[in-house]
Amino acid sequence: MAPIDPHSCTDSTHPLATHISLCLYFDFSASTIHGSVLLSLPNPHHGPLSLDTRSLSITSVIVPETNTPLPFSLSTTVDPVKGQILTVSLSNHSKFLIVFSTSPSSSALQWLSPPQTFNKSFPFVYTQCQSIHARSVFPCQDTPAARICYTARLNIPRQLSAVMAARHVERRPPVPCEAAMSCDDSSWCAEGRVVEEFVMEQPVPPYLFAFAVGEIGCREVGPRTRVYAESVNAVLDAAAREFAGTEDMIRVGERLFGPYEWERFDLLVLPPSFPYGGMENPRMVFLTPTVIKGDASGAQVVAHELAHSWTGNLITNMTNEHFWLNEGFTTYAERRIVEAVQGEDRAALNIGIGWRGLVEEMERFKDNMEFTMLKTNQEGVDPDDVYSQVPYEKGFQFLWRIERQIGRPAFDEFLKKYIATFKFQSIDTDMFLNFLKMNVPGIENEIDLKLWTEGTGIPPDAKEPVSNIYTKIVSLANEFKFGRMPREDEVADWQGQEWELYLENLPKSVEASQVSALDARYRLAESKDYEVKVAFLQLAISSGCRDYYSEVEKTLKEVGRMKYLRPLYTALVQGSGKEEEKIFAKRVFSEARNCYHPIAQGVVESILSKHL
Numbered sequence: 001m002a003p004i005d006p007h008s009c010t011d012s013t014h015p016l017a018t019h020i021s022l023c024l025y026f027d028f029s030a031s032t033i034h035g036s037v038l039l040s041l042p043n044p045h046h047g048p049l050s051l052d053t054r055s056l057s058i059t060s061v062i063v064p065e066t067n068t069p070l071p072f073s074l075s076t077t078v079d080p081v082k083g084q085i086l087t088v089s090l091s092n093h094s095k096f097l098i099v100f101s102t103s104p105s106s107s108a109l110q111w112l113s114p115p116q117t118f119n120k121s122f123p124f125v126y127t128q129c130q131s132i133h134a135r136s137v138f139p140c141q142d143t144p145a146a147r148i149c150y151t152a153r154l155n156i157p158r159q160l161s162a163v164m165a166a167r168h169v170e171r172r173p174p175v176p177c178e179a180a181m182s183c184d185d186s187s188w189c190a191e192g193r194v195v196e197e198f199v200m201e202q203p204v205p206p207y208l209f210a211f212a213v214g215e216i217g218c219r220e221v222g223p224r225t226r227v228y229a230e231s232v233n234a235v236l237d238a239a240a241r242e243f244a245g246t247e248d249m250i251r252v253g254e255r256l257f258g259p260y261e262w263e264r265f266d267l268l269v270l271p272p273s274f275p276y277g278g279m280e281n282p283r284m285v286f287l288t289p290t291v292i293k294g295d296a297s298g299a300q301v302v303a304h305e306l307a308h309s310w311t312g313n314l315i316t317n318m319t320n321e322h323f324w325l326n327e328g329f330t331t332y333a334e335r336r337i338v339e340a341v342q343g344e345d346r347a348a349l350n351i352g353i354g355w356r357g358l359v360e361e362m363e364r365f366k367d368n369m370e371f372t373m374l375k376t377n378q379e380g381v382d383p384d385d386v387y388s389q390v391p392y393e394k395g396f397q398f399l400w401r402i403e404r405q406i407g408r409p410a411f412d413e414f415l416k417k418y419i420a421t422f423k424f425q426s427i428d429t430d431m432f433l434n435f436l437k438m439n440v441p442g443i444e445n446e447i448d449l450k451l452w453t454e455g456t457g458i459p460p461d462a463k464e465p466v467s468n469i470y471t472k473i474v475s476l477a478n479e480f481k482f483g484r485m486p487r488e489d490e491v492a493d494w495q496g497q498e499w500e501l502y503l504e505n506l507p508k509s510v511e512a513s514q515v516s517a518l519d520a521r522y523r524l525a526e527s528k529d530y531e532v533k534v535a536f537l538q539l540a541i542s543s544g545c546r547d548y549y550s551e552v553e554k555t556l557k558e559v560g561r562m563k564y565l566r567p568l569y570t571a572l573v574q575g576s577g578k579e580e581e582k583i584f585a586k587r588v589f590s591e592a593r594n595c596y597h598p599i600a601q602g603v604v605e606s607i608l609s610k611h612l
């Protein structure tokens with residue numbers, strides 16, 4: 001008996017399910033899904049089989065062919081990271097059906113009431129399963145070492161529609177005897193309900209399971225891309241404009257990394273509470289509406305999520321301890337796409353923003369340097385608590401270092417071969433290193449591979465990018481210390497990313513009067529670009545400039561993206577002698593928390609509890 005993943009109860013001696021069929025009945029009035037999942041094992045199994053669950057109630061476990069119940073037990077202890085273990089006793093069965101219900105606090109699900117939506121008429125619900133939240137939607141072997149194909153039948157109110165990270169099969173009236181015990185036929189077939197069916201034919205890790213249900217509309221933006229969002233013309237039109245260049249990026253991706261294997265590349269723009277910038281759900285990327293800024297800069301986030309179609313979704317980290325294989329490779333691939341469509345300068349700017357982020361993470365983890373390693377030990381660790389730029393930016397730096405060593409043409413060939421070799425597999429750091437050594441003989445004599453993957457901090461052969469705009473912006477930021485603000489002519493062509501880099505390179509705290517002077521001139525607190533606005537507000541808070549607290553409050557109440565919540569709440573509560581700020585942070589959180597996704601609620605809670 002040995003667990004195969006520190007974040008899952010899946011046992012090495014148990015077979016991994018390869019296919020599941022889901023029936024989900026959505027009860028919006030109770031923020032609950034009544035569901036059943038039919039798991040198929042590759043071979044009959046005899047004895048106990050463990051599954052991950054979190055805040056699920058289990059009604060029964062059944063042999064589908066005979067309708068006979070199977071013994072099961074749900075652990076009475078709840079592991080704060082992993083949740084509860086469901087143990088099913090099988091007697092040479094290869095298929096079994098679990099009937100369950102979610103709870104309103106299921107960590108993957110955000111239920112929005114009608115007033116919390118744009119149109120205010122209908123409710124909305126969506127998932128965020130990465131890293132270990134799929135288990136709060138249905139019982140499963142919630143480890144990325146497992147890959148499953150699935151079918152899903154969603155029973156929803158007729159006024160709503162459903163989308164999934166899967167192929168849509170049909171929308172039709174419910175029929176009796178198809179609910180697979182998720183609920184009784186009278187509820188399933190009640191007046192005003194419809195069924196939407198989906199199928200995912202390619203094996204995916206459970207964290208890529210995703211759906212959204214609400215009043216959803218769409219626009220065509222390319223031959224294999226539609227953009228979906230809450231059905232509001234202004235939102236859909238703006239999104240369609242912002243993402244018009246998507247097909248060009250897919251083509252660049254195919255040239256660099258090989259065929260696009262997922263057929264469609266649709267985009268779903270979520271409500272402002274979506275906790276991430278983007279989530280690479282296959283066939284249907286989920287995006288925050290904050291990337292729609294009207295200046296095509298949302299393309300960077302799309303490039304990133306698109307890049308996951310090869311790195312992450314085709315080749316998947318075996319466990320979260322090897323998360324850099326997903327995010328480091330994807331950050332590298334994203335920047336190659338950006339370089340191809342937006343030019344070298346823009347890519348260098350992105351590398352520079354990333355470099356700054358990496359340097360800052362070293363400061364954040366100075367007392368827990370083990371989290372600055374690429375290969376981490378996450379026994380007992382909640383991945384949401386240690387989420388950082390390290391796997392992204394140190395992973396990027398590692399791959400960029402290899403590229404510099406062997407030259408771009410050889411590295412491009414290596415990447416293509418890596419993807420073709422491991423596609424639809426889950427791998428770990430050692431498998432990557434072995435493949436590297438095999439295909440680039442002698443690389444271990446040129447690059448200290450162990451230092452890069454198992455060492456802490458930033459290796460000496462990492463590199464800050466060089467480019468004219470990058471260097472210019474960093475030196476302007478350095479001059480701010482001496483009281484010089486950039487002139488209008490120097491910032492005339494700056495877009496959001498230039499300001500972001502500038503603000504991030506300023507000292508952590510400056511004179512309050514300097515903050516106000518900078519804002520008086522460039523109106524940064526009112527920027528429509530949240531990257532700029534939040535970087536500015538963070539500086540204002542750390543500089544003790546209270547003039548902006550109403551803007552801080554407004555921001556914390558209108559978006560739920562953790563990239564913005566984390567730095568603002570942290571700046572408010574970190575440090576001593578900030579009683580007024582702490583009271584303010586607590587009040588704002590208590591008023592805003594219902595609008596945040598459960599994952600974001602947990603992250604803000606842990607920031608506040610560390611400092612209050």
Ligand code: BES
Nearest residue numbers: 130131276277278279280300301304563
């Ligand atoms: N897969 C991540 C988001 C994620 C990571 C969700 C860990 C849950 C746990 C996604 O691809 C991502 O990295 N998003 C970034 C986009 C950015 C790097 C362009 C984000 O949300 O900021």
Ligand code: ZN
Nearest residue numbers: 304308327330
């Ligand atoms: Zn990513």
